[in-house]
Amino acid sequence: MCEPFIATSIVRNGVFFRILRDDPSPGDDKNTFSCRRIGMLGEFRPIVEGRMISRGIDRFGTGQPGASRGHRSHKGIDVIASPMQKIFSPIDGDVVREAFPYKDDPKMRGILIRGTGEYAAWEVKLFYVVGLFNGMVQAGGLVGHAQSLLSKYPGITNHVHMEVFRNHIQVDPRGPFRRCF
Ligand SMILES: [Zn+2]
Structure with missing residues (x-):
């Protein structure tokens, strides 16, 4: 056959x-x-297995775009993820480099993915993820594992923070990820 x-x-x-x-x-x-x-064409995939759940309100605030963070607003979106949970690439792309969410805390890591092919206009930053720091990935392919935020923010809901850029301009991640929540 x-x-x-x-x-x-x-x-x-x-x-x-x-x-x-x-x-x-x-x-x-x-x-x-x-x-x-x-x-x-170019549809984003969830970064976790199954549907993504955005972080609700906890003692540190909420994980929605536009949420207040003191003097700056929150331009990404937070997706609930347990420590060591597998994190997948939402797009086909190149892992360009690691991305560090905090200049003063190298333990907290992240990944910058630059889209290729039908995702060429897009870039995605995933924070609080340890994993790849170079190489090609496919949408839905494993890129790393979620970190625990509890030592930094006791009581916070563990999550991955995502930022999305289209043609180098930061956009609301709820657009490209709309079918993932
Ligand atoms: Zn966040």
Whole structure:
């Protein structure tokens, strides 16, 4: 038996299709192909297994975009993640470097991913994640593990802080991640 295989891919109205050849058996000269919808072009994947849950209110505030942080506002979004939980890349991309959320605390780590292919306009920063510091990743591929924030903020809900940039401009992550919550 031959497995269906990916022959080629096309984009129609922003929807990414892979064209699968249904029956590659010898003697079939009709070359019948079927279109299978894979997902929206450049659609972000959740960074945790299953749906993402945004951090609710705790004694340190909330994790929603625009939430107050003293003199600055919170431009990212916080997604609940337990220490050592697996964290996945939301996009196909290159891990450019580690990213450090705090200049004065090198124990807290992060990852900067620059999109490639259909994600080329995007960059994503993931904070409180230890993992890759270079190399290619695929959307949905493992990039690291969540860190514990409890030693820094006792009582906080452990989470991964995400920031999203499109064409180098920071955007509200709820847009590209809308299907992940
Ligand atoms: Zn945050």
